[in-house]
Each structure stands twice: as structure tokens, then as C-alpha cells.
Amino acid sequence: MALVLIYSFVRFSSGYTGGFISRVSYSLAPSIGINFSTGVSGFTDALLILSVIVIFISTLIAEKKELDRVMFSYILTTESGLIGVLISRDFLFFYIFWEVVLIPVYFMIAQFGSFRKESVGLKFFVYTHIGSVFLLLSIFAVYTYHFDQTGVLTFQIGSLMTNSTFSYMPVFWRDFTIFGFLFAFLVKMPVFPLHSWLPDSYESAPYPATVILSGGLSLMGGLGLFGILLPVTQSLGTFVLSFLIALGIISLVYFALAAMMQSSLKRMMALASAASMGFVVLAFGAGGLETGYEKTLELSGGMFQIVAHGLIMAFVFSALYFIKRSTGKENIHEMGGIFRETPFLASFLLAGLLASLGLPGMAGFIGEFSVLVGSFQAIGWVILLVIFGMILTASYHIWAAQRSLYGPYNENLGRIRDSGTYQTVVLGASLVVILILGIFPNLLFGLLTAYTGGL
């Protein structure tokens, strides 16, 4: 993990101008176009850093007392899958790693989940697997037509995902391919009609797995949109992009409303996580329709939002975990006024909630703000709906904080322990990262803008 960090600092510290660097490529079976090739762009590098941080936090809150040692092997398998997805530049291996990530997460839920763990785990796996198989069919379709067009058999993402390949394909196959790609990526995000696996999985999963789900797996959806589909936005067409914008806004509002109704903090934050991924979809859709400065701002904002969302969710869920551990509760009604007994933990959770609602100064604000500013060109006054969603988001976050953390103390809880040194260090360090990104967004924004501009 440290290796990835050092590596990315060395390679990206100066003079990155977009595109992919550091390709490694091995030809495995050239006659049917199988290569193992890797490469990292500014965007995937940001996601790499995010994924290692998220996995690191996840290992920190996986405590040996409660979970089997095998948990750590699941976490590390997930990490290798994630890194594999991020660095693959060949569709075959991209798909393989894409699927590999699912298996350990399934096991984490099925073995250590809190309620209905078997059926929830299965639901998660089958749902996302159906998404994946459509991805596979789409890959095959692009592969076949690319061969038709150029006579070259290759699974290279860079050569397949081009507008010329897409415009060569017959209309039906192009739509089929686009549908397959979008379906796979939107299930992972998830957006509005494809989300039913999400609340159950997030809630039932043990906290380390929830952290991975919110920080790591939603990242894969974002990677699919911005890493795979971005070069072919022209081929998607106005209708699809507008549809994506609509989906993004609907998710934002719908998940905010659904989150407001939840009594479990964990489930509420699960829906909040889905709501903030709505911004990412919105950014992708709107960015595809725009030009010039707004396009860059919009797309970079969307990508920044993926990173910020992952960090914030990892932070919120780990704070929730520590609260759950000292109070034994995660329902809003069962808590109440715990600030009196655990001022540190309660403040950390409040900071997480504020970050999640997009308070200026925190990482979440930058992404949402730039998406909001950028979108105006594409969607005009519809942006009021987005703002409405943001107001909803803010209100239920504050409302939940008020009911669970402040107010009269719920005496049923008895005396509870506040955070020890360990918890403070873990949470404090994550919070510092969020604050740094909120105050100096250009650390990341520059990288992302260069990636957008380099395309």
C-alpha cells in the first residue's frame, strides 16, 4: 500500500499532462488478442490512492476479537482486485478483476453479516453479477466489431473504446453495448432503479465490509463511467446522456427522501452514500453535453466527488463503528444525547455527517460545488431540483445528528466509554485527509483536470 502511494507521488508529482503513463504489457495469446497490460492515468491514480486509504481504514476497524482472521484475507483479496481493476488496460483482465472483487465481499457479508446474512450476501452477489455479465457481452460486441473494422484482434481498452469503433457498429449493437456498459456501472454506483441491493448489503455487512462497499465498490462504478466510457461520450448520444442526468437527479432526491425515513444510522448513511453518487452520474451526463471550461470543471468535479465520497463514507462508517462498539446501538431512537458521555466520538460523527452533506471546507463540498456550477450550462434551471436535493440532504443529516447525538441523554444506555487513543488517532487521521482535500483541493483537482484535458 505504501508502495502505491510512493509510486504515485513519484510519477505524478510533476509534469503530468493527461493520458496514461507507465504501461506494462505482456502479450499472452496474441492470435486471439489477449494481453496483460496495465497503465495508470491521473484519474485512476486518484482512485488508487483512495482505494488504499479506504482499505487501510477498513483493516483498522476490523478487530480480531470479533472477527475471524480470515476477514483480513478477504480485505486484502478485495484490495488486490480493486488495484487490478484500476490498473488494467485490457478488457479481459479488467473483467476478471472486476469479478474478483465481488467474491471476498460476498464472503464478508455471508459469514459475518448481522441479519439475514445469507440472503443479503446472495442478493448482493447476484445483483452485481448480472450487471457484470452484461458488461462481458458488451466487451465481446466491441471486440467483434473492432475486429470487423480493423482486422486486429485486441482487448485493449484504449483501442476498443474509441468513437470510430462505436460509429462503425450497427445501430442495434451500439445501443446494446452502451446499455451493457451503463447497466454494469450503474448497478455498482448504484443509481435509482438499480439500487435495491444496496441498503440491505450496507446494513447487514460488518463495518469493515461496509467501508469497502461504500468507498471501494462505488468507486468501480465511477471508474467505469469516467475511466472507460469517457472517451466515447460522443457516441452515447444526447438521449443517453440526458437520461443519465435524469437518473442522477432522481437518485439524489429519491435517496435523500428515503434516507430521511430511516431509523438506523447505518442504513441512512448507506442511502446517503447512494445519493451522493447521484452527483457523479449527473456530472458524467452533463459533462458529456458540455464544452470548454464547464466540461472540464464538471467532469473533474464528478471525479473529485468519487474520491471525496469514498473518503467521507469510510470516515463516517468507522465513526459509526466505534459508537456502535461503545453504545451497542446504531438506531437513532435508541441513542439520544450521547454527546454528554462521548463528546469525542459524537463530534467525530458530527464532522462526518457535515462532510457528507457538503459543508465548505470539507472534501465533499468541492465536488458538489463544481458539479453544480458546471451543470448549469447543460441543464439550465433544472438545477433547482439538484439544489432541492442538497437541501433535503442537509436537513436529514442535521436532523439525525440532532436526535442521536444531542438533546437529553438516553439513560437506558448507562455509562459508556468515550473514544480511546486508538479511535482518536484513526478517526483524526481520516478527518485530516478530508480537511486537507477540502482546503487544498488542487492537490487532486489539478491531476483530474489534466486527465480531462488530456483526452
Next chain:
Amino acid sequence: MSSIDLGIGSTATFIHLIPEIFLGLLGFAILWTGVRNIGERAISWITFSGLGIAALLVFFLDPSSGSAYSGVMVFNNFGKYFAIIMLISSMFICYPFSTKNYSKSEIFYSTLLFLNVGMVVAAFSYNLIALFIAFESVSIGTYVLSSFGKTRRNLEASIKYFFTGTIATAFILFGASFYYLGTGTFSISSSALSHVINSPEITIALAFLIIGFGFKLALFPFHQWALDTYDGTENSVSAFLAAGSKILAFMVILKVFLSGFAFDHTAVFYLFVILSIITMTYGNISALSQSNLKRILSYSSIAQAGYLVLVLAVVAGSGSPTSTVSEFAIAAGMFYSLVYIFMKGGAFITMNAVPKDNVELEDVSGLGKRSPATAVSLSVIMLALAGIPLTGGFLAKYYLFLALIEGSLWWLAVIAILNSAISVFYYFRVITYMFARDPKEGDGAVPFSAKAPVVAAAIITIALFFIGIIASFMPTLISAAGGIFG
């Protein structure tokens, strides 16, 4: 070795029959050991290594000599590949660490060797009569094998299998005679059939042959025997029935319907599209509601047969049997067969870990705690059957679906891939039972004899993933695939 010319235009030599002769002689030798009473362990070792040697002998056959014995046998890489696969799948049935005690074990093992002669002959023959005889010798052998065991269940399974199997045999014979009526020859080598025009006799032959051969492959309307037989027979025998015997039927179907009906691919296309869709859908949906583990595996092997015959749909649908797409599809089917014998054989062999006849899902609960090696291996095999990456099963499905897309059969690919997604449910149910539940009282550790073959099968399944990607394995198969047309 002197070369013996046995037919007009024959270029092959006697040397090509050495594997068959070796297996036959070894079978008689095993029968003779029954008189000397040397013990079952020794006999199973001899059979095991004999099958291995036969596989090596087949491997070193010279495929360049082409057809022999008036075109009855054609020695090419396609036949060699399937002969080796089927010999390996027979090795599952007689792995030497087995603790099963058969009465008159020499009969069991010599029957196995004799039916392997039939398998090797079937792999190389391109004549409906020779194919029928080879196929039948295998069937009769499996009727005997499935009746071995101590209980009435074994006998019942065998009788069911025998009676329905005999009817299928009659259908094959009837179909073969109509085939002769329509084409004027028993040869199914496509070069001999170029001039044949379509006629009613051919349609009748097509229908009757698919009933006969589809029975062995357990395609949907002809599958009912498979459930009872797999469930009732002893585990290693059902492993063989589901793996080796099925691959034999698949290979015969490939040859008869792609090469033998090369002049009329339209009917073949529609037939196999319908059969594959209903077979895989039926198999997958029925497996969902089962709680008997062996029945789940039986239904899953019906579903897998549905995937296998997709190959015929692609080739027949592509219009030209020698195009790149067709060869790729056949190669995908060949790779699938190779992975399939390890997945399915390994899965059925695992049932040995539960020392009872009727293996329910509850019986494997907590296997992850009782015997991690077995549980992890069985999980690998289940993941392979479901087509999840890092197992050979993924790559097999990958090539198959790629062939479907290349053949522009997107709707078939969507149906197949949704089926594959449905199947995840019941495969993962098994995994969930093993890892998420606690063991029942009184279940002990799994003995080595039950563990070893499963672990081996799981390791091979993973190894096949890397072999399939890294080596130039697929290109080799593609070049061998053309041999199907004789």
C-alpha cells in the same frame, strides 16, 4: 511395426489402434487378476495407471495420416483431444485412494477398461455404424457400472437407466437407417456428403438421432433418467456418468450433427437453439428449489449440457462450417469439455466427504470448519460451475459467449448469460451452507480418501484458467477444431 493396409485409399497403419488394443488387453488382464485375488487396491492402481498410459499413447498418435479403414476411422487432433479428455475422466472413477469395497472388484475395473475402448473408438470413428457400436459398448458398460454397490438404490438407478437407455438405442438405430436412406451412406464425414439434397428421410433421421444421442447428453425432454441415476449410483460412478459419458455424447453430437448434417444446417440450427434454451433454463430453474445436493448437481449438469450445445447453434447458424467463427466456437466447446470434466467430476466426487447415500444440503453445513481443504476446493469447483473468474469455468464460459457474440447470436447470448446468473443462486447456496453455518453434531473430519481427488480437481480447475489464457492453448484448439469434419 509393419503397416497393414486394410482398405482402399487407407494411409493409416495398425499402430493407430494400439491404445484400444492396450486397453482391451489390460481389461482381460484385470479379469484374470480376479482369480489370483491380489486385492482391490492393486487393481485400482493398475487400472488408473493403465488409463494414464493409454492417454499418453493417444497423445503420441500421429494425426497426419488421415482416414483409415475406408473412412470408418479418421485420426486427427480433434479425435485425439476428446479421447484424452475421456480417458482422464475415467481416471476419476478408479482413483487409487478410494476406500470403496466392491464385491468382485475385478469386474468393475475391467468393465471400465472395456468401455474406454469404446470411447477411444468413438472419438476417431466417422461412420454411423462404428459410432453406434462404440457408443453402445460404452452404454452397456455404464449400465453395469451403475449397478455396482451394496444397496437397492444402486440397482434401482441402474435399472431405470438401462430401460430408458435401451429405448434411446433403438432411436439411434432407427435414425441411422433413415440417414442411410436419405444419403446413401453411413459415413458422416462431410466430404462424402457434399452432393446430398434435403429429403424427408433426412428430417426423420435428424429427429430420431437427436432423441437417441440427446438422451445420453440429458438434454431437456430426455433428461429424466439422469436425475434418478446420478442420485442413486455410487458417487464416483455418477461423476463418470456426468463427466466422461456426457462428453462422449457431446462429441458424438458435434460430429453427427455438424459434419453429418453439414448439407442441411438450418434445421440443425433451429433444433439446437430450442434445445439449448429449454435445457439450460429448465436445469437452472429446477435446481433452485432442490435441497438434495446430488440433485442440485444433476440439474446443474443438465444446465451445463444446455451451454455445451450452444456450440452447435453457433456453427450451424454461421452458414459456413469452416469459417473462423465456427472454428472458434468448436474450440470453445472443446475447452469447455476439458474444464467440464474436472468441474463436474470433482463436484460429484466431493459427495464422498459425506458418508451417506442421500446427501442433503444440510450435510455439508459447516464443512468449512470441519475440513477447510475440502470446503475450499468444493467452493472453487462451484465458482467454476457458476463461471466466476480465476477458475477454468470462467474461461470456458467466456470463450463460449464470445463465440455466440461473434456469431451475431446476441439474444442467445443474453439468454445464456442470464441463465448463468440464475445458476449463481444455487451454487452459492452450497458455498453459504459450507461457510456460514455451523457443523451438525457428530460430523467428523473428512478422510484423506475423500479429500484428495477434490483438492486435485480444484487445483486443476484453477490451473486451466491460466493454461487457457497464457499458453497458446486456444489457438491450438482452433487449429484442431477443423478436424471435426473428417
